[in-house]
Amino acid sequence: LPEHDIVVLDEDDFDRNRIRYVATWGPKPGSLSHLPALEAVFSLGAGVDHLMSYQGLPDVPIVRVSQDDLTHRMSEYVVLHCLMHLRDQRRFDAAQRAKHWDQDRAPPIASEVRVGVMGSGVLGQDAARKLKVMGFDVAAWSRSPKSSDGYEIFSAEEGLAAFLARTDILVSLLPLTPETRGILNRSLFGKLARDGRLGGPILINAGRGGLQVEEDIVACLDDGTLKAATLDVFQTEPLPQDSPLWTHPQVTVTPHNSAVSDAEMTARYIAGQIRRHEAGEPFQNVVDPRRGY
Numbered sequence: 001l002p003e004h005d006i007v008v009l010d011e012d013d014f015d016r017n018r019i020r021y022v023a024t025w026g027p028k029p030g031s032l033s034h035l036p037a038l039e040a041v042f043s044l045g046a047g048v049d050h051l052m053s054y055q056g057l058p059d060v061p062i063v064r065v066s067q068d069d070l071t072h073r074m075s076e077y078v079v080l081h082c083l084m085h086l087r088d089q090r091r092f093d094a095a096q097r098a099k100h101w102d103q104d105r106a107p108p109i110a111s112e113v114r115v116g117v118m119g120s121g122v123l124g125q126d127a128a129r130k131l132k133v134m135g136f137d138v139a140a141w142s143r144s145p146k147s148s149d150g151y152e153i154f155s156a157e158e159g160l161a162a163f164l165a166r167t168d169i170l171v172s173l174l175p176l177t178p179e180t181r182g183i184l185n186r187s188l189f190g191k192l193a194r195d196g197r198l199g200g201p202i203l204i205n206a207g208r209g210g211l212q213v214e215e216d217i218v219a220c221l222d223d224g225t226l227k228a229a230t231l232d233v234f235q236t237e238p239l240p241q242d243s244p245l246w247t248h249p250q251v252t253v254t255p256h257n258s259a260v261s262d263a264e265m266t267a268r269y270i271a272g273q274i275r276r277h278e279a280g281e282p283f284q285n286v287v288d289p290r291r292g293y
């Protein structure tokens, strides 16, 4: 954006009256206040929970990042981990370390395994479509009713129990909002299908750490309510050294990198949105602060 001056908040000296756009992840208290010329705030990620908790959010469009590279990375992660659980790959990793030839059974095939994707937005839809291509029996869950070619979408509180009852692998791609905080808890895990081919329900959370109750995950893994979990996001990040999740034999931990936004692509996206706006076009991927996503 050569026609614009760019400053770094909290580092550069600048005139607050001239700031038209802010790009931020988690703004410090007060940093978005007293910007009279502000036209939009860009979230530097797909999620906006860090922004939504800002006290006194300015009354301008809040635009989030939604780009193909991020979406494709997330679907790669979801498909990878669904396949990993389908094929019990962690067991073969352990067998290899023990030099043990562990060839004793045919695993189920994907069509015998029911994946339930929580969140049927940009990420959930792409992941669901690609899981279908791999043969999984897919369904999704969203806040509002919607339909999709090829898989069922359950919605709202009314649809949740039926969605969980047909789910062997639960994939969470929800935004963190007041409604979804702590949703991945013992009560919900207890409603997952127990008659599946994988020997117990499996959780994959790549949405946000605040969605999950980690104490419940560990307890449910220990008592068999859950069979295994893949977690990319955590209540506290980086995951504290003393978290039992690090060493739990049934847990796969990744460092919130299922779908990292590429800095250059994010910059291009934001520049593109500013150009659209200045050409009189509406911003894309505008967040609704009342819904929180």
Ligand SMILES: NC(=O)c1ccc[n+]([C@@H]2O[C@H](COP(=O)([O-])OP(=O)(O)OC[C@H]3O[C@@H](n4cnc5c(N)ncnc54)[C@H](OP(=O)(O)O)[C@@H]3O)[C@@H](O)[C@H]2O)c1
Pocket: 046, 047, 048, 066, 070, 074, 118, 119, 120, 121, 122, 123, 124, 141, 142, 143, 144, 145, 156, 173, 174, 175, 176, 177, 179, 180, 206, 207, 208, 232, 233, 256, 257, 258, 259, 260, 293
């Ligand atoms: N781990 C990572 O690296 C990473 C990277 C990128 C994003 N993320 C997370 O992924 C989240 C989803 O991204 P997205 O681009 O797919 O968002 P999105 O397009 O806004 O989709 C959100 C989906 O969640 C559903 N939803 C929201 N609140 C709900 C509720 N209370 N009950 C049921 N469904 C609800 C929405 O339902 P409706 O369709 O009815 O609106 C929608 O289907 C982001 O918010 C972010 O937190 C994580």
